Amino acid sequence: IACVSVHGANRLGGNSLLDLVVFGRAAGLHLQESIAEQGALRDASESDVEASLDRLNRWNNNRNGEDPVAIRKALQECMQHNFSVFREGDAMAKGLEQLKVIRERLKNARLDDTSSEFNTQRVECLELDNLMETAYATAVSANFRTESRGAHSRFDFPG
Structure with a gap:
C-alpha cells in the first residue's frame, strides 16, 4: 500500500519537523510556479x-x-x-x-x-x-x- 508520508505509515508524536521542512519547501516551490504562470495579480x-x-x-x-x-x-x-x-x-x-x-x-x-x-x-x-x-x-x-x-x-x- 502506497503512503505519502515521509515517515512511512506511522509518525511518532512530536516528530513533525521533517514534514514541515519537506512539505513546506514543496508548497513554496509550487506557489512560486503558480505565481509565475498566473502573472500579475488582479486588484x-x-x-x-x-x-x-x-x-x-x-x-x-x-x-x-x-x-x-x-x-x-x-x-x-x-x-x-x-x-x-x-x-x-x-x-x-x-x-x-x-x-x-x-x-x-x-x-x-x-x-x-x-x-x-x-x-x-x-x-x-x-x-x-x-x-x-x-x-x-x-x-x-x-x-x-x-x-x-x-x-x-x-x-x-x-x-
Missing part, C-alpha cells in the same frame, strides 16, 4: 472587499449570541470524542451531526468587544471559524476512510 473587486468585511464584522450585532469560548470547547470535545486516533463509524457519524450543530452555533457567536483595533476576541472568533472548517474537513475525510492505516485506527475496520 480586489468591490465584492471581494465586501465579502472580507462581512466575514470580519459578522458577529458585531449578535448581542444575545453565544460565548465563542463555549463553542470552541464544544468543538474540541466533539473532535476528541469522535475523531481521535482510534475511530469508529457510528461515533464519527454522530460527531459529524454534532459538528453541523456547532457550526450553526458559531454563526450566532457573540462578540463582547466590537472595537476595530487590537480586538483579540474578534481574532479568536476568526480563528475558531477557520478551526471549524478544518475540523469539519478532517471529520468528513476520516469518515470516508474505511481502513486502518498507520497510527489512525478504525475499530470497525481493523488493520
